[in-house]
Amino acid sequence: MESKSSRLGWVHTFVLQHLSPEQLAEIIDVTEDGIVTVDSQHRIVLFNRGAARLFGYEPAEVLGQSLNLLIPEQYHQSHPKDMEAFAQGPVDSRRMGSRRTVSGRRKDGSVFPAEVTISKLQHGEQLWLTAIIRDAAERKRYEDALLRLNLELEERIRQRTAELAERNRQLQQKTDENEMFVYSVSHDLRSPLVNLMGFSEELELAVRKIAELLGDPRLPAEVIQPALTLLHADVRESLTYIRTAVERLSRIIDGLLRLSRAGRVEYRWQTVEVGQIAQRVVDAHRTVINQRQAAVAIQALPPAWGDPDAIEQILANLVSNALEALPPSGGGQITIGCQPADSEGYHTYYVADNGCGIDPSLLPRLFQPFQQQSASNRKGEGIGLAIVRRVIERLGGTISVESTLQQGTTFRFTLPGVPPSGGSPASNLPVLS
Amino acid sequence: MNRDRLVILLAEDDDGHAKLIERNLQRAGVVNPIVRVADGQAALQYVRQGSNGHPLLLLLDINLPGLDGIEVLRQLKSDPHTSKLPIIMLTTTDDPREIDRCYQLGCSVYITKPVRYESFVEALQRLGMFLEIVKLPTPPTASAPSPAGPGP
Numbered sequence: 001m002e003s004k005s006s007r008l009g010w011v012h013t014f015v016l017q018h019l020s021p022e023q024l025a026e027i028i029d030v031t032e033d034g035i036v037t038v039d040s041q042h043r044i045v046l047f048n049r050g051a052a053r054l055f056g057y058e059p060a061e062v063l064g065q066s067l068n069l070l071i072p073e074q075y076h077q078s079h080p081k082d083m084e085a086f087a088q089g090p091v092d093s094r095r096m097g098s099r100r101t102v103s104g105r106r107k108d109g110s111v112f113p114a115e116v117t118i119s120k121l122q123h124g125e126q127l128w129l130t131a132i133i134r135d136a137a138e139r140k141r142y143e144d145a146l147l148r149l150n151l152e153l154e155e156r157i158r159q160r161t162a163e164l165a166e167r168n169r170q171l172q173q174k175t176d177e178n179e180m181f182v183y184s185v186s187h188d189l190r191s192p193l194v195n196l197m198g199f200s201e202e203l204e205l206a207v208r209k210i211a212e213l214l215g216d217p218r219l220p221a222e223v224i225q226p227a228l229t230l231l232h233a234d235v236r237e238s239l240t241y242i243r244t245a246v247e248r249l250s251r252i253i254d255g256l257l258r259l260s261r262a263g264r265v266e267y268r269w270q271t272v273e274v275g276q277i278a279q280r281v282v283d284a285h286r287t288v289i290n291q292r293q294a295a296v297a298i299q300a301l302p303p304a305w306g307d308p309d310a311i312e313q314i315l316a317n318l319v320s321n322a323l324e325a326l327p328p329s330g331g332g333q334i335t336i337g338c339q340p341a342d343s344e345g346y347h348t349y350y351v352a353d354n355g356c357g358i359d360p361s362l363l364p365r366l367f368q369p370f371q372q373q374s375a376s377n378r379k380g381e382g383i384g385l386a387i388v389r390r391v392i393e394r395l396g397g398t399i400s401v402e403s404t405l406q407q408g409t410t411f412r413f414t415l416p417g418v419p420p421s422g423g424s425p426a427s428n429l430p431v432l433s
Numbered sequence: 434m435n436r437d438r439l440v441i442l443l444a445e446d447d448d449g450h451a452k453l454i455e456r457n458l459q460r461a462g463v464v465n466p467i468v469r470v471a472d473g474q475a476a477l478q479y480v481r482q483g484s485n486g487h488p489l490l491l492l493l494d495i496n497l498p499g500l501d502g503i504e505v506l507r508q509l510k511s512d513p514h515t516s517k518l519p520i521i522m523l524t525t526t527d528d529p530r531e532i533d534r535c536y537q538l539g540c541s542v543y544i545t546k547p548v549r550y551e552s553f554v555e556a557l558q559r560l561g562m563f564l565e566i567v568k569l570p571t572p573p574t575a576s577a578p579s580p581a582g583p584g585p
Contacts, residue, residue: 190525191496195449198547202456257526265529 034133040087040126042067042080054114054135056107072105086118087127093119101136113140179263186256193253196246200239207235252370255383259369262387263394267307269419274311274349275301278336281315288323293330299337302347304415306395311415314391317384318351318411325355325409339412346397346414357405366401388413396420440487443469444476444505445494445523453547454492454523461550465490473500477508480515490562492548494523495531503534510539519560523548 015024028035034051038044044067047059055062055070062069067083068076086094094117101113113136121128211231214224278298282289289296296319304311319334326332332355339348358366369386392399392413403409441458445451451469458467470476477500480489491509495502502522509515522535522543535543542559544552 187526187528191447191450194525194546195447195453198453199449201547202453254526257528261528261530 035130036067036070036133037128037130038067038083039123039128042083042129044069045128046130051133054106054112054133055104061107070104072103072111075103083118083129087120087129093117101140104133112137115139175263179260182256183260183264186253186260189249189253193246193250196242197250200242200246203235203239207231207239252383255369259383259387259390262313262390267310267394269305269307271303272306272308272311274304274315274338274415277308277312278315281312281319282336284316285319285323288320292323292326292328292332294323294326294332294334296334297336299335301336301338301349302341302417304347304349304395304417305419306415310391310395314388314413315351317388321384321411322351322353322355322409325353325357327355341417342414345417347417348412348414350410350412352408352410354408357407358401358403358409359405360403363401363403367399438487439465439490441465441467441490441492442476442479443467443492444471444473444497444502445469445492446471446497447494450494450523450546457548457550458553461553463553471497473497473502473505476505480509480518489518490560491518491520492523492544493520494546495535496525503538506535506538506540519562521556521560 019027028046029048031048032050034054035046035048036044036051037046044062044065047057047062049059051057052059057069068079071079095115102116103111104114105111115134115136117132119130119132121130211228214227214231275298278301282296282298315336319336322334323332326334332353335350335352337350337352339350341347367385367389370382389399392415396416397414399411399413401409401411441463443451443454445454451471455467455469468479470479476491476493476497480491493502493505497505506520506522509518509520516539520540520542522540523546524531524543525546527545532543535541542556544556
């Protein structure tokens with residue numbers, strides 16, 4: 001008692017100086033939270049209006065009654081023990097219940113969740129315990145709602161992940177189907193093309209024969225002249241146009257076949273010495289490099305995990321493009337290099353040139369098939385970079401381009417440095433970007 | 434020298450292709466009779482009937498309607514009576530996948546259409562056939578005698 005009053009000394013003094021016992025009782029009574037005090041026998045000695053509102057009892061109905069009146073039956077055994085333990089324990093006050101709420105029982109028998117703090121006070125021979133009680137139904141509703149929301153969210157994420165995987169699989173299937181479609185269409189187009197090529201050659205042979213026949217001196221000049229004009233100016237010219245168109249068609253179809261093949265050919269996964277391949281590619285382009293008096297530098301290139309033929313295909317395309325962009329008069333430079341690996345073990349290789357650059361308007365569609373750089377530069381059918389992108393994606397990498405007109409172009413592509421974790425090599429199926 | 438005149442069996446469904454191949458072969462000097470069939474079933478039938486005792490050279494299109502060229506090739510190669518028949522596959526592309534399928538079935542000789550003289554001669558040589566069996570004159574560009582190796 002002494003120690004308590006000395007600890008609470010200043011509150012005690014303050015209250016006694018400023019408040020009458022009636023005022024104090026009034027404050028306790030009007031407090032919104034329920035305040036219930038019991039004596040050592042757990043008989044109720046104080047029951048304020050807040051408690052009356054919570055439990056539905058008038059104070060007069062409960063004063064002197066056992067605390068069990070306010071507690072659901074299932075806790076009648078355990079609750080007094082908890083109280084006793086607290087009474088004997090070292091702390092003066094604490095929150096009740098191992099979880100955050102305990103249960104209270106109203107007069108009508110209904111049970112409600114409550115937040116309860118409990119404190120003890122030595123009162124003469126008696127140890128009084130005071131509980132401050134707050135209805136936790138609202139808070140519990142929020143908590144439950146939050147919990148439900150969390151579960152729903154987790155479930156939704158699970159669903160979305162599954163949907164994404166399914167979408168990925170469908171896209172993969174679509175890509176396979178598209179490639180199969182492109183393959184069979186371009187294959188079927190080859191057949192009529194053989195006729196076009198073959199019979200235009202036949203026609204040319206016939207033209208040559210007719211020209212020979214027209215050389216017969218017995219024919220009158222007025223027949224020979226117009227006939228020769230027809231033959232050369234008309235038939236031959238028409239044939240030239242047909243041949244040019246057929247050859248172009250043939251290149252397009254070949255390009256399509258190569259593109260569809262790039263997505264389907266099986267890879268031999270292994271560690272690839274990219275440096276050796278770069279050297280081989282540069283050697284293969286030696287004639288053009290010399291013609292253009294270009295300087296080609298190969299920096300240290302770390303090995304990559306992939307297919308050697310596929311990586312050679314990538315580099316050959318990029319080096320050939322770079323050479324194409326260089327000024328024919330000399331002074332061109334090409335650098336094949338590599339940036340340090342990123343945290344996921346991917347290397348970024350690059351092929352940089354100081355050539356004519358690519359028009360910015362063409363950059364967004366640069367890796368799509370049949371995108372010509374310019375009318376003056378239509379050596380190929382604009383399929384090379386589409387193939388390069390396809391191959392890089394299948395190897396698990398990405399490609400990007402940076403270009404400034406008249407200053408040069410840099411193609412960067414990533415490749416894994418080591419096999420993907422899990423031991424087995426990446427599947428032979430193409431992967432999505 | 435070779436009493437049983439070799440017959441060239443051309444299995445080709447596209448009329449234009451067949452015409453081009455016949456013309457090219459004839460222009461190259463091939464005088465052997467060319468029998469044309471338009472599908473795989475007819476090709477098998479002709480081969481199995483024994484072509485009246487004439488030796489045969491089969492020019493077989495890979496893409497035939499119904500029974501395609503690959504299947505015809507498989508059936509001929511798996512039958513001991515016809516497994517030795519010289520076959521040249523005809524393709525429209527040098528697609529490695531198609532070529533691979535032919536290799537697996539035991540045919541390593543193919544020509545891309547329309548059959549030109551040089552590729553035809555090369556294909557014959559790969560089959561180990563002599564130009565005299567297929568009646569060829571001296572090549573149109575050369576005046577020297579036949580470039581073929583020693584005759585039978």
